[in-house]
Amino acid sequence: MRLVIKGGRIIDPRNGLDTVGDLLVEDGVIAWCGQHLPDAMALDGDVVFDASGLIVAPGLIDMHVHLREPGFEYKETIESGGRAAAAGGFTAVVPMPNTNPATDNRAMVEFVARRARETSPVRVWPTVAATRGNENELMSEIADAKEAGAVAVTDDAFPLQSAELTRRVMEYCATFDLPLLTHCEDKTMTRGGVMNEGLVSTLMGLKGMPRAAEEIQVARNIRLAELTGCRLHILHISTARSIELVREAKRRGVSVTCETCPQYFTLTDESALGYDTMVKCSPPVRTAEDVDAVRAGLADGTIDAIATDHAPHAAHEKECEFQAAAFGMVGLETALGLVLTRLVHAGVIGLADAIRKMTVAPASILGIPGGHLSVQSPADITIIDPDERWTVDPEAFQSRARNTPFAGWELRGRAVATIVGGQIVHGDLVRAPRGRVRA
Amino acid sequence: MSALNRNILALREMSADEIQLILDQAQEMKEILSRPIKKVPTLRGKSVVTLFFENSTRTRMSFEMAAKTLSADVTGFAASTSSVAKGESLKDTILTLNAMKADAFVIRHSASGAAHFIARHTSARVINAGDGTHEHPTQGLLDMLTIRQHKGTLRGLTVAIVGDIAHSRVARSNVWGLTKMGAKVRLVGPRTLLPADVEQLPVEVHTDLRRGISGCDVVNVLRIQMERQDAGLFPSVREYAQTFGVNRSVLREAKPDVLVMHPGPMNRGIEITPDVADGEFSVVTEQVTNGVAVRMALLYLLLGGSNDASGH
Numbered sequence: 001m002r003l004v005i006k007g008g009r010i011i012d013p014r015n016g017l018d019t020v021g022d023l024l025v026e027d028g029v030i031a032w033c034g035q036h037l038p039d040a041m042a043l044d045g046d047v048v049f050d051a052s053g054l055i056v057a058p059g060l061i062d063m064h065v066h067l068r069e070p071g072f073e074y075k076e077t078i079e080s081g082g083r084a085a086a087a088g089g090f091t092a093v094v095p096m097p098n099t100n101p102a103t104d105n106r107a108m109v110e111f112v113a114r115r116a117r118e119t120s121p122v123r124v125w126p127t128v129a130a131t132r133g134n135e136n137e138l139m140s141e142i143a144d145a146k147e148a149g150a151v152a153v154t155d156d157a158f159p160l161q162s163a164e165l166t167r168r169v170m171e172y173c174a175t176f177d178l179p180l181l182t183h184c185e186d187k188t189m190t191r192g193g194v195m196n197e198g199l200v201s202t203l204m205g206l207k208g209m210p211r212a213a214e215e216i217q218v219a220r221n222i223r224l225a226e227l228t229g230c231r232l233h234i235l236h237i238s239t240a241r242s243i244e245l246v247r248e249a250k251r252r253g254v255s256v257t258c259e260t261c262p263q264y265f266t267l268t269d270e271s272a273l274g275y276d277t278m279v280k281c282s283p284p285v286r287t288a289e290d291v292d293a294v295r296a297g298l299a300d301g302t303i304d305a306i307a308t309d310h311a312p313h314a315a316h317e318k319e320c321e322f323q324a325a326a327f328g329m330v331g332l333e334t335a336l337g338l339v340l341t342r343l344v345h346a347g348v349i350g351l352a353d354a355i356r357k358m359t360v361a362p363a364s365i366l367g368i369p370g371g372h373l374s375v376q377s378p379a380d381i382t383i384i385d386p387d388e389r390w391t392v393d394p395e396a397f398q399s400r401a402r403n404t405p406f407a408g409w410e411l412r413g414r415a416v417a418t419i420v421g422g423q424i425v426h427g428d429l430v431r432a433p434r435g436r437v438r439a
Numbered sequence: 440m441s442a443l444n445r446n447i448l449a450l451r452e453m454s455a456d457e458i459q460l461i462l463d464q465a466q467e468m469k470e471i472l473s474r475p476i477k478k479v480p481t482l483r484g485k486s487v488v489t490l491f492f493e494n495s496t497r498t499r500m501s502f503e504m505a506a507k508t509l510s511a512d513v514t515g516f517a518a519s520t521s522s523v524a525k526g527e528s529l530k531d532t533i534l535t536l537n538a539m540k541a542d543a544f545v546i547r548h549s550a551s552g553a554a555h556f557i558a559r560h561t562s563a564r565v566i567n568a569g570d571g572t573h574e575h576p577t578q579g580l581l582d583m584l585t586i587r588q589h590k591g592t593l594r595g596l597t598v599a600i601v602g603d604i605a606h607s608r609v610a611r612s613n614v615w616g617l618t619k620m621g622a623k624v625r626l627v628g629p630r631t632l633l634p635a636d637v638e639q640l641p642v643e644v645h646t647d648l649r650r651g652i653s654g655c656d657v658v659n660v661l662r663i664q665m666e667r668q669d670a671g672l673f674p675s676v677r678e679y680a681q682t683f684g685v686n687r688s689v690l691r692e693a694k695p696d697v698l699v700m701h702p703g704p705m706n707r708g709i710e711i712t713p714d715v716a717d718g719e720f721s722v723v724t725e726q727v728t729n730g731v732a733v734r735m736a737l738l739y740l741l742l743g744g745s746n747d748a749s750g751h
Contacts (some may be wrong), residue, residue, distance in 0.1 A: 205573030
């Protein structure tokens with residue numbers, strides 16, 4: 001089957017493309033992308049969609065999600081998380097390995113990949129835990145996991161505490177050319193902490209997590225990346241000083257990249273006043289000064305990628321005392337709307353830059369295919385209405401979880417269709433009027 | 440109808456007028472406590488549940504005596520630990536108790552914000568009897584009532600709060616209550632026991648005890664928890680007593696008619712020397728009496744009781 005997407009604004013940052021034109025999908029790959037499709041190439045029987053007024057982008061890639069399978073299927077599964085991803089405009093996701101059992105060996109990586117093939121409408125690129133059982137003691141069988149399909153090594157949710165262990169993991173990652181994704185947190189400083197440490201935690205009488213606990217590990221991990229030559233990627237960066245450390249390291253040529261998530265350019269710790277557990281996440285949302293720094297870091301390129309840290313939880317894990325509530329919020333179905341509303345329409349970054357940070361940037365950090373619209377590449381495409389106004393309704397989520405602080409928010413812009421390998425996995429495309437079909 | 444159309448969760452969320460109303464009402468209630476027969480029919484037919492997820496015999500008894508003096512029916516619910524640890528969620532506990540149609544819940548809980556959480560899940564009035572390290576509004580009110588009785592007013596007074604400010608719900612309630620009523624507040628303690636960004640509160644911050652209580656009208660001494668030493672927040676109880684313990688010598692820095700307060704129970708010889716604890720400046724036992732009066736006032740104002748014995 002052939003699919004023609006006509007008259008959309010095609011934005012493909014990797015190929016420097018930003019033009020109104022057509023895109024032809026044939027046998028699951030992109031057969032034409034760019035200017036008006038020559039009449040000679042159009043065939044009778046093509047399914048033609050009218051994309052005028054819409055953005056045609058490479059399929060979005062979320063390099064940081066939690067799919068909870070195996071072990072926590074009551075929160076989310078690879079299937080439900082995959083459906084949430086498709087609904088949010090993502091064609092590929094990268095799940096973190098803090099499952100139960102941990103994704104820390106070949107068999108578990110193969111399990112995730114198999115369940116994804118069997119159930120997920122979007123591509124799933126597995127990762128492997130840095131240490132066995134996420135226990136911060138023995139290194140996982142990283143090379144074996146890579147052979148099974150793991151695209152990165154990560155300590156997410158269980159930040160590596162020992163500098164020595166971190167060094168050895170980095171050396172080993174460098175040996176096998178895998179990036180290390182690190183959640184930066186000195187746990188000795190955050191024990192019992194449930195939100196950002198500052199005036200608001202003082203007002204609320206909640207134990208804070210100081211920004212320094214993140215910054216100390218960012219600095220340490222940058223230094224260790226220099227020592228080892230490992231490709232370091234810093235997960236969900238959240239503080240002004242952390243961003244400054246990355247900016248300075250990049251200036252010196254250190255192999256370091258970083259991502260942030262919509263909550264860190266949208267919310268401050270004041271949103272926790274009233275003890276709203278939906279706001280509780282790790283790292284915690286910070287202060288206005290940090291939010292400004294995240295925006296500046298996105299604008300000047302210090303922050304390479306935007307991910308979600310999609311962290312689904314069951315209702316009862318959030319409907320409780322703030323200090324007892326689980327950390328994290330879902331993000332797959334609100335990320336694009338928040339990026340467009342809070343960054344693009346707000347004039348912080350351009351549309352092409354936003355798409356770059358959600359497509360080619362994560363693909364290149366992880367060394368995975370996708371993230372562009374080159375001819376002959378798999379037809380992973382996201383079609384975006386940048387102006388559609390909609391209200392976040394958790395009841396309408398495809399995710400099993402509803403834990404979002406953005407319920408009821410008015411956003412501007414969303415994915416109207418998601419195409420993976422030429423298959424429409426989300427959205428109803430409007431067929432072009434018959435008269436516009438050229439044959 | 441009730442005069443205070445709200446829950447009592449935090450003094451930070453209350454207006455000076457509301458605080459004034461409660462203190463004036465408490466003054467009247469105190470008169471009832473001095474009668475030979477301390478029982479009025481005001482809240483007959485109203486049910487009050489004291490819900491203590493954290494042990495506190497004195498606060499619970501104070502609330503129960505207040506409710507009984509006003510003829511409300513009191514039921515106590517004591518959970519030895521957090522309901523989450525018991526296996527039932529706090530929400531389920533509240534939904535169950537709510538279904539029993541109590542008129543008011545008095546909540547003590549180790550989690551900051553627990554009273555707010557409960558208030559969202561019940562139609563009953565909620566009084567926060569101390570939530571984690573957040574607030575203890577009735578303690579703040581009884582402290583203010585005690586000061587007002589001795590000084591006539593709160594406006595223009597300087598009150599030093601000494602000790603573990605970081606973990607003190609008493610300090611948080613006092614800061615908001617006192618400053619709203621026109622007093623100046625100083626927080627005094629070692630840096631490790633002061634919370635983050637404390638300078639942004641409407642207070643003066645001191646790390647030197649003598650300077651901190653210099654010229655003060657009131658010194659409110661907080662209880663030191665021994666586990667703070669294990670957490671590495673100060674090197675030893677001995678050193679704490681020597682540097683931040685309130686004794687007669689440092690008290691000379693304060694005004695000659697200084698009031699010494701303590702929310703109890705006291706560690707005599709640690710945060711306060713025995714001669715000060717039991718000396719002429721101490722109003723600790725009055726605080727306890729005023730606690731009953733304040734809690735009577737709150738129950739009365741919230742539950743809309745009538746002074747008419749026949750009810751309404």
